[in-house]
Amino acid sequence: MSDSPQLLSGDEAIALAALHAGVRLGTGYPGTPSTEILETFDRLGGRAQWSPNEKVALEVGLGAAFGGARTLVTMKHVGLNVAADPLFTAAYTDLVAGLVVVSADDPGMASSQNEQDNRHYARAAAVPMLEPMDSQEAYDFTLLAFEVSERWHLPVLLRITTRVCHAKTVVRPQNGFQAGSPVGPEPGFRRDIPARVMIPAYAKPAHRRLRQKLAEIAAWNDAEGPNRIFAGGSELCLIATGIAAMHAREAAPQASLLTIGMTYPLPLETIRTFAECCERVVVLEEGDPVLADALKAAGIAAEGKPEHYRYGELNVARVRRILAGDLSPEPVPPKGKPPELCQGCSHRGVFEVLRDLNCIVAGDIGCYTLGVLPPFQAMDTCVCMGASIGVGLGLRHVLPEAEARRVVSVIGDSTFVHSGITGLAEMVYNPPATGHVVLILDNGTTAMTGQQEHPGTGRTLSHDPTGRIHFEDLARAMGVQNVHLVDFQAAEGTLATLLKDLLAKSETSLVVTRQPCVLAAPKIRFYEKAAADRSATAPAAVVDD
Amino acid sequence: MNTVHNVVIAGLGGQGVIKASDILADAAFRAGYDVKKSELHGMSQRGGSVSSDVRFGPQVWSPMVPAGEADALVVLEETQVEVNRGVLRPDGVLIGPELLDAEALKNKKSLNVTLLGALSTQLPIAQEHWLAAIHANLAPKLHKLNEQSFSLGRAAAERVAAKN
Ligand SMILES: Cc1ncc(C[n+]2csc(CCOP(=O)(O)OP(=O)(O)O)c2C)c(N)n1
Ligand code: SF4
Numbered sequence: 265m266s267d268s269p270q271l272l273s274g275d276e277a278i279a280l281a282a283l284h285a286g287v288r289l290g291t292g293y294p295g296t297p298s299t300e301i302l303e304t305f306d307r308l309g310g311r312a313q314w315s316p317n318e319k320v321a322l323e324v325g326l327g328a329a330f331g332g333a334r335t336l337v338t339m340k341h342v343g344l345n346v347a348a349d350p351l352f353t354a355a356y357t358d359l360v361a362g363l364v365v366v367s368a369d370d371p372g373m374a375s376s377q378n379e380q381d382n383r384h385y386a387r388a389a390a391v392p393m394l395e396p397m398d399s400q401e402a403y404d405f406t407l408l409a410f411e412v413s414e415r416w417h418l419p420v421l422l423r424i425t426t427r428v429c430h431a432k433t434v435v436r437p438q439n440g441f442q443a444g445s446p447v448g449p450e451p452g453f454r455r456d457i458p459a460r461v462m463i464p465a466y467a468k469p470a471h472r473r474l475r476q477k478l479a480e481i482a483a484w485n486d487a488e489g490p491n492r493i494f495a496g497g498s499e500l501c502l503i504a505t506g507i508a509a510m511h512a513r514e515a516a517p518q519a520s521l522l523t524i525g526m527t528y529p530l531p532l533e534t535i536r537t538f539a540e541c542c543e544r545v546v547v548l549e550e551g552d553p554v555l556a557d558a559l560k561a562a563g564i565a566a567e568g569k570p571e572h573y574r575y576g577e578l579n580v581a582r583v584r585r586i587l588a589g590d591l592s593p594e595p596v597p598p599k600g601k602p603p604e605l606c607q608g609c610s611h612r613g614v615f616e617v618l619r620d621l622n623c624i625v626a627g628d629i630g631c632y633t634l635g636v637l638p639p640f641q642a643m644d645t646c647v648c649m650g651a652s653i654g655v656g657l658g659l660r661h662v663l664p665e666a667e668a669r670r671v672v673s674v675i676g677d678s679t680f681v682h683s684g685i686t687g688l689a690e691m692v693y694n695p696p697a698t699g700h701v702v703l704i705l706d707n708g709t710t711a712m713t714g715q716q717e718h719p720g721t722g723r724t725l726s727h728d729p730t731g732r733i734h735f736e737d738l739a740r741a742m743g744v745q746n747v748h749l750v751d752f753q754a755a756e757g758t759l760a761t762l763l764k765d766l767l768a769k770s771e772t773s774l775v776v777t778r779q780p781c782v783l784a785a786p787k788i789r790f791y792e793k794a795a796a797d798r799s800a801t802a803p804a805a806v807v808d809d
Numbered sequence: 810m811n812t813v814h815n816v817v818i819a820g821l822g823g824q825g826v827i828k829a830s831d832i833l834a835d836a837a838f839r840a841g842y843d844v845k846k847s848e849l850h851g852m853s854q855r856g857g858s859v860s861s862d863v864r865f866g867p868q869v870w871s872p873m874v875p876a877g878e879a880d881a882l883v884v885l886e887e888t889q890v891e892v893n894r895g896v897l898r899p900d901g902v903l904i905g906p907e908l909l910d911a912e913a914l915k916n917k918k919s920l921n922v923t924l925l926g927a928l929s930t931q932l933p934i935a936q937e938h939w940l941a942a943i944h945a946n947l948a949p950k951l952h953k954l955n956e957q958s959f960s961l962g963r964a965a966a967e968r969v970a971a972k973n
Contacts, residue, residue: 271838271846374849398845398872431847431872432834507872514870580875597876600858600892601821634855 272435274428277399278336278366279304280437281406285362286447288333289313291321293682294713295340296375297429298368302338303716306726314716314725317649317682318343322350322365329363329419330460332451334410341369341382342648346683351419352389356470358417358459361449362410365391366422371550372577374426377629377648379575381551386421386528390474392481393421393528394490397509399433401490405525407438408490410448416477417459423527425550427507427577482529490525491534500587501542503535503566505555508548508578515583527555532562539564546587550578605634610707610752610779614674615640617760621767623672624663626656628684630676631711631781649679653687653702660696668698669767675702678710678718681733691772692743699745699771701763704735707781708788715784727787729795735776745771752779813866814842814932815874818921819893820885822856825921828946829883830861832925836942837865840934847872860893881931883924904928904966913965919951919958926962930970 272280278301282290290305290312292298306312315321318339325337339347344367351365367385370376386393394409396402402424409420441447458466485491500519504512509523522538524531539545539559545566547556556568569586572594585594605612615635618625619642627633627643628651636643645655656673663671675684684704691700710716717723722732739747746766750759759777766773780788816833820826827848834846848861862874879896884905897903904927906914913923922943929939943955 271834271844372849426849427847427872430849431845432831433845433869433872434838434843510871511873514875579873580871595876597895598892600860601856601888603822603855603857606855631855 267437267439267441269434269436271432272399272403273300273430273432274396274399274402274424275300275368275430276304277403277435278338278406278422278424279308279310280435281403282336283308283310284437284441284447285407285410286334287336287410288451289325289328290336290338291315291324291328292338292366293318293321293343294678294710294716295343295368296713297370297426298338298340298343298366298424299713299716300429301336301366302725305336312725314718316719318347319350322347322354325363325365326350326354326357326359326419329359329361330357331453332360332449334362334448336364336366336406338366339368340376341367341380342376342378343367344382344385345380345648348385348389351385351391353462353467354419355389355391356462356467356474358456358470358473359413359419360417360454361451362413363419364406364409364413364422365419366424368429369423369425369551371425377646379551381554382421382423383527383554384552386423387554390478391419391421391528392416392478392526393423394525395423395506395527396428396525397506397523398428399431399435401525402428403435403437405490412481414448416481418474418477421528423506425506425577431507478529481526482531485526485529485531486533489531489534491531492523492525493538494521494523496520498541499543501539501545502548503538503545503555503559504548506550508550508583511578511580511583512548514580516587524555530555530558530562532564535559536562536564539566548578548583548586602637603634604637605631606782608782610777610781611635611705612640614703614705614759614777615642617763618642618672618674621760621763622670623763623767624659624667624670626652626659626671626673628652628673628675628679629712630679630705631707632674632676632705635674643674650675650683650687652679653684654690656702657687657691657694657696657700660698660700665698668696671700672763672767673700673702675704676710676712677704677706677708677720677735678712678716680704680735681719685738688739688742688744688774695772697770699766699769699773701766701773701775704774704776706735706776706778707784708778709781709784711781711784715781715787721788723791723795727791727794735774739774743772744774746773748773748775750775750777813864813869815879816863816881816883816928816932817860817874817879817893817896818863818883818885818924819858819860819889820921821889822859824859824885825919826859826861826885829885829921829925830863832922832939832942832946833863833928834865835945836934836938837863837932839938839941840865842866843869845869845872858889858892860889860896881928883928885920885924902931904931908969909962909965910968913961916954916958916961919955922955923958923962926959926964927966929959929963930966
C-alpha cells in the first residue's frame with residue numbers, strides 16, 4: 265500500500281494509518297467488526313498480537329505506552345466492557361506515547377449479542393472519542409488520535425461502527441509516510457511515580473488533571489477539531505456523527521450539515537453557533553440519543569429522533585423518515601436464510617448428545633451458539649463470553665437436585681481462554697453439591713470471527729509457533745476432579761457415555777472435545793507442516809545461550 | 810449531474826458474493842469513479858443469506874443502496890431473489906443464473922464472475938478495468954478460468970439482449 269488513493273475498508277484504513285503513525289505494537293482480541301484491523305496491520309508489516317482477552321490487550325498496550333511506544337488496541341464494543349477496568353484508571357495516568365483504543369460498535373447487531381452504544385464510555389471514563397464516518401476519516405482520525413493522545417498524555421477512543429469498519433471507500437493516504445521511518449517517541453523508561461501509580465494520594469490530583477485536560481481538549485475541538493460544515497439552506501440544519509452523516513448528506517442534500525468528528529468532549533460552541541441561525545435543527549445519530557441529550561443539557565435547541573430509531577442501524581430511508589416526521593410503521597425487509605453450523609462441523613455431534621441427554625445447557629458465545637437453533641435447540645442461556653461456567657454453577661446451586669444434575673456448561677476454546685479460566689477457579693472453589701460438568705469445544709481456532717489463533721492453539725496472530733496452554737493440564741493443576749479428552753478418533757457414543765457417567769457423580773469435571781473446525785482444518789495442517797519443516801531444516805536450537 | 814450507479818449482489822455464504830462485489834468495486838475504482846461498497850458479513854461463512862451493495866459515480870455518500878434504488882440486482886442463488894427483489898428500482902435489471910444458457914454456466918466454480926460478465930453489459934466500466942480487477946482480487950492460478958467465465962457471461966447477456 266503506497267501513497268496513491270486506495271479502496272479500503274475502515275478497518276484496513278486504521279491499520280494503514282497505524283503503520284504510518286509508527287505504531288510499534290498492536291494488541292487486541294478478535295471480535296466482529298474489529299478483527300481485520302490487527303490482521304491487516306500484521307499483513308502490512310506491523311507488529312500485532314492477539315491477547316487472551318481485551319482487558320489484557322489494553323493492559324499490554326498501556327505498558328507499551330508507558331514505555332514510550334505508540335500503541336493501538338482493538339476490540340469490539342462488548343470487549344470494552346471487559347477492558348473497562350484498566351481504561352477508567354488509565355485515563356488518570358500520564359502516558360509517554362500515544363495509546364489509541366478502537367471500539368468497534370455493532371448497531372443492529374449484525375454479529376453481536378447486544379447493541380450497546382460505547383459513546384457512553386467516553387463520557388464515563390473521561391476519555392476523548394473520535395468517530396469517523398468513512399474510511400478516509402478512519403485513516404485521518406487514527407493519525408489525529410495519536411496526536412491528541414500524545415499532546416494530552418491520555419488514551420483516546422476511536423469509535424467505529426460496523427458500516428464504517430466493513431464498507432470500502434476511497435482513501436488518500438497523507439503524503440510522505442515511509443513505513444519503518446521513526447514517528448512518535450523512542451521507547452525508554454523514565455520513572456514517574458505520581459503519574460502512573462494510582463494510589464489515592466496520586467489519583468486525587470490525577471483526576472483533577474484529567475478534567476483540566478478535557479477542558480483544554482474541548483477548547484481545541486471548538487477551535488480546530490475534526491468537525492465539518494457542509495453549507496446549505498437555513499430552513500433545515502442537521503448535526504450528525506459517524507455513518508449517519510453520510511445518510512444525512514444523501515437524504516437531504518439541500519440542508520446544512522455539521523458533522524462532529526470528535527464527539528467527546530463536544531465542540532459545544534461550534535454546535536451552538538451552527539444551530540443559532542437555523543430554523544429547524546435535527547440531530548442524526550445511531551443508537552442512544554447521546555448527542556441529542558448532550559445538546560439538550562447545554563441548552564441548544566435541537567430535535568432528536570423518535571425513540572424507535574434507537575434500535576438498529578440508520579440508513580437513507582430511515583433518515584428521510586426522521587426528517588419528514590413520518591411515524592407510520594417501517595416496512596419490514598423479508599428475512600433471509602439464517603446461518604447454520606457447517607456440514608461436518610464438530611459442534612454438531614456434541615449438540616446432538618446434549619439434546620438427546622436432555623441437558624440444561626449454560627451456553628456461551630461462538631459458532632457453537634448456533635446449537636440453540638433446530639435441529640438441536642440444545643442451549644438454554646447465552647449472555648457474554650465466559651458466562652457459561654458461572655451461570656451453570658449458579659443454576660446448579662439453586663435447582664432441585666434432579667434438575668441440577670442435568671446442567672452442563674458449554675464453552676469454546678477461544679472463549680475458555682478469554683474468560684473461562686476464572687469460571688473454572690470458581691467451580692473448584694465453590695463446587696455445587698451435585699458437582700458440575702464443563703465442556704470445552706476445542707476446534708483449534710476462534711472460528712466465529714474468522715479463524716484467529718489464541719493461546720490454546722500454540723500459534724501467534726501470524727500463525728507462527730509459540731507457547732501453548734494445554735486445557736487438560738491446566739484443569740488438573742487447578743484441582744478439577746475429573747478431566748477427560750474426547751477427540752475425533754473416539755468411537756461413536758463415547759461422549760454420551762462419558763457425560764452420563766459424569767452427570768451422575770457429585771464431582772467437578774471438565775471434558776475437552778477436540779476436533780478441528782472443518783473450515784480451518786486445511787490451514788491448521790498447513791501451519792503445522794510449515795512449523796515442522798522449519799524446525800527440521802533449522803539448525804539445532806542454541807541451548808547454552 | 811451526480812449519477813450514482815447502484816448494484817446489489819446477493820446469494821448464500823460461500824458462493825463468492827463478497828468476492829464479486831470486491832471485483833466490481835475495484836473495477837469501478839480503476840475506472841475513476843468514487844466508489845463505496847458495503848455489506849454485513851458477520852455470519853456469512855455459515856451458509857446464511859449474504860448481500861453486498863456497490864455504488865459508484867462522481868460522488869457517493871451513503872455506502873448502502875436504498876431500497877428501491879438499485880439499477881441492477883445480481884443473484885447467485887434462486888432462493889435469494891425474493892428476499893432481495895425490494896432493492897431494485899421499478900425498471901431495474903435482475904441478473905441470475907437462469908438468465909444464462911448452459912454454455913455460459915459451464916464453469917460452476919466461478920459463477921460469481923460469470924454473472925459479473927453479464928452485469929458488465931449494463932455498466933459504464935471498460936473491459937480493461939474489469940480484467941485488472943479480476944487479476945487483483947483473485948490468485949494467479951484462477952485468472953484464466955475467471956477471465957473465461959467473465960467473457961462467457963458477457964457474451965450470454967449480449968445474446969439475450971439481441972433476442973429481445
Ligand atoms: C468480550 C467479547 N469479545 C469478543 C467477542 C466476539 N466473539 C464472539 S465468540 C468469539 C470466540 C469464538 O471462538 P471459540 O470460543 O473458539 O468458538 P468457535 O467459534 O470456534 O466455535 C469471539 C471472539 C465477544 N462476543 N465478546
Ligand atoms: S466455521 Fe467451523 S466451527 Fe464454525 S460452524 Fe463452520 S465448521 Fe463449525
